[in-house]
Amino acid sequence: MNDQELIDRYGPREAMEYDVVIVGAGPAGLATAIRLKQLNPQASVVVIEKGSEPGAHILSGAVMDPRAITELLPDWKERGAPLLQPVTGDDVLFLSPTGSRRTPDWLVPRNFHNHGCYVVSLGNVVRWLAQQAEGLGVEIFPGFAAGAVLYDEQGAVRGVATGNMGMCKNGEPGDAFQLGMELLGKYTVFAEGARGHLGKQLIARYRLDEGRDPQTFAIGIKELWEVDPQRAQPGRVVHTAGWPMTDDTFGGGFLYHLSDRKVTLGFVIGLDYRNPHMSPFEEMQRWKTHPAVRAHIEGGKRLGYGARAINNGTPQALPKTVFPGGALVGCDAGYLNAARIKGSHAAIKSGMLCAEALAPALAAGRLRDELTAYPEAFTASWLHNELKQSRNFKLWFKKGKLMGQLMTGVEQWLLPKIGVASPPWTLHSTRRDHEALLPADQAAPIAYPKPDGVISFDRLGSVFLSNTNHEENQPAHLTLKDASVPVDVNLTRFAGPEARYCPAGVYEFVEGEAEQPRLQINAQNCVHCKTCDIKDPTQNIVWVTPEGGGGPVYAGM
Numbered sequence: 001m002n003d004q005e006l007i008d009r010y011g012p013r014e015a016m017e018y019d020v021v022i023v024g025a026g027p028a029g030l031a032t033a034i035r036l037k038q039l040n041p042q043a044s045v046v047v048i049e050k051g052s053e054p055g056a057h058i059l060s061g062a063v064m065d066p067r068a069i070t071e072l073l074p075d076w077k078e079r080g081a082p083l084l085q086p087v088t089g090d091d092v093l094f095l096s097p098t099g100s101r102r103t104p105d106w107l108v109p110r111n112f113h114n115h116g117c118y119v120v121s122l123g124n125v126v127r128w129l130a131q132q133a134e135g136l137g138v139e140i141f142p143g144f145a146a147g148a149v150l151y152d153e154q155g156a157v158r159g160v161a162t163g164n165m166g167m168c169k170n171g172e173p174g175d176a177f178q179l180g181m182e183l184l185g186k187y188t189v190f191a192e193g194a195r196g197h198l199g200k201q202l203i204a205r206y207r208l209d210e211g212r213d214p215q216t217f218a219i220g221i222k223e224l225w226e227v228d229p230q231r232a233q234p235g236r237v238v239h240t241a242g243w244p245m246t247d248d249t250f251g252g253g254f255l256y257h258l259s260d261r262k263v264t265l266g267f268v269i270g271l272d273y274r275n276p277h278m279s280p281f282e283e284m285q286r287w288k289t290h291p292a293v294r295a296h297i298e299g300g301k302r303l304g305y306g307a308r309a310i311n312n313g314t315p316q317a318l319p320k321t322v323f324p325g326g327a328l329v330g331c332d333a334g335y336l337n338a339a340r341i342k343g344s345h346a347a348i349k350s351g352m353l354c355a356e357a358l359a360p361a362l363a364a365g366r367l368r369d370e371l372t373a374y375p376e377a378f379t380a381s382w383l384h385n386e387l388k389q390s391r392n393f394k395l396w397f398k399k400g401k402l403m404g405q406l407m408t409g410v411e412q413w414l415l416p417k418i419g420v421a422s423p424p425w426t427l428h429s430t431r432r433d434h435e436a437l438l439p440a441d442q443a444a445p446i447a448y449p450k451p452d453g454v455i456s457f458d459r460l461g462s463v464f465l466s467n468t469n470h471e472e473n474q475p476a477h478l479t480l481k482d483a484s485v486p487v488d489v490n491l492t493r494f495a496g497p498e499a500r501y502c503p504a505g506v507y508e509f510v511e512g513e514a515e516q517p518r519l520q521i522n523a524q525n526c527v528h529c530k531t532c533d534i535k536d537p538t539q540n541i542v543w544v545t546p547e548g549g550g551g552p553v554y555a556g557m
Helices: 003-010 027-039 067-072 122-135 197-205 280-287 291-297 344-363 373-379 382-389 393-397 401-417 459-465 485-494 531-535
Strands: 015-023 045-049 089-095 100-102 139-142 146-151 157-162 165-167 173-178 182-190 217-226 236-242 251-257 262-270 301-311 326-328 478-480 507-511 517-521 541-543
Touching (some): 003 173, 015 344, 027 344, 251 291, 262 280, 393 401
Parallel strands (some): 015 182, 089 236
Antiparallel strands (some): 217 262, 251 262
């Protein structure tokens, strides 16, 4: 049954009205709420979050630049913010299959300098931000997924409808069915993170990306370890380039030492990779076996696992961020500095800028118009200048690994040395990530080593550590436009890449009737990374929101 049929039978939906509705309790959404309540304590603000609690779905490295959070909450230290481990040193390593070469400190580009930053669990930071927001009177509803955008008769956004609960796999309401509710606002802010389900729809509906470069993404796969006390180096930040990437694929590793013997490490691969035989999960597992990486974690215990798509963050690809009745903030828009491997400070700042446009609009009695002051403020902000400085970082790597490394050195090291703040040239991209795959017969197969269960692990055992759970009887939230395409096109032409690019084992090709293969979707494994929605070469897979509260529950990540 579709939504209208359900409303006709069970409706109307219950509705709640607010000044501002915010979708997503991440750094951007919570910063929007906090800043708005600072400026207008009387404003009614609600934040809905599809995770079981704020922070449950948050995944990031993370080394955090405190600039934005200091602007938002100058006394964050006194308030007990979980920014506890300052960065104590940086290593930038170039890996060969068996060795490594450390970049001398004086040659390290400015984008890899982390002095003054903190190694954090971003999930813990988000939980703390949620407490600050609630202390100001913000209502936060965890476990509620925004399933649909609601529009008024003029075509402006008037709010969102939360997803229905208790639907069965066959698409019919079950005994415990509960109709979603409407959250209506004078303005609605979307802060869903990279490749937001509703943000994608809004960009298409209002043509917000018209005249912009196509957005591109990477996948970040992360683990949390507890290491031997002798290997702990609190505050040490390590970035790697080179092996195991052997072609022109953009990729690199990170390894950050927290306090309490914890180490967070992971691997990032651009989703414009060409070889359909590549498995980002397997690349990350074999990267850990390199002596330079293994030395940090050997003898330790793996505690957590997760994966998430990441914006590449070029301002050339930033869509228009406002439309009638609402705005995009954080990674839902694409605010991220890929060169610095940092997005939390950009998310917080973008949320603040949006709130500073919302407050006067509400004071003037406006509603459901365009908050033009928000993008204008971004253009005048330090965040715009920062992103402008690094606007070519990922695009140089599209011209090859050597060119990428060379021009990163020129733009991030040489130009600042001679007093040039940002590159005098701008690169552009026209190809979307899903268009990059070669046919399988034009690419070399990749033989990955079997996991040893000590340093490297299998996929399903990894997903177990993400604490992922979905109500099994609900309809699959990973939908296909055409059920024949996975076998007839993806398997036949590209050797079934969905079985490899998914870091959670959601997709597998199994023998069907008369030994004909079919695609099996194990939706209960999904960690909500959005990789399939981005990388599927036929764009046949569409990620939609499952029931609220489902998905991963990341602890300490």
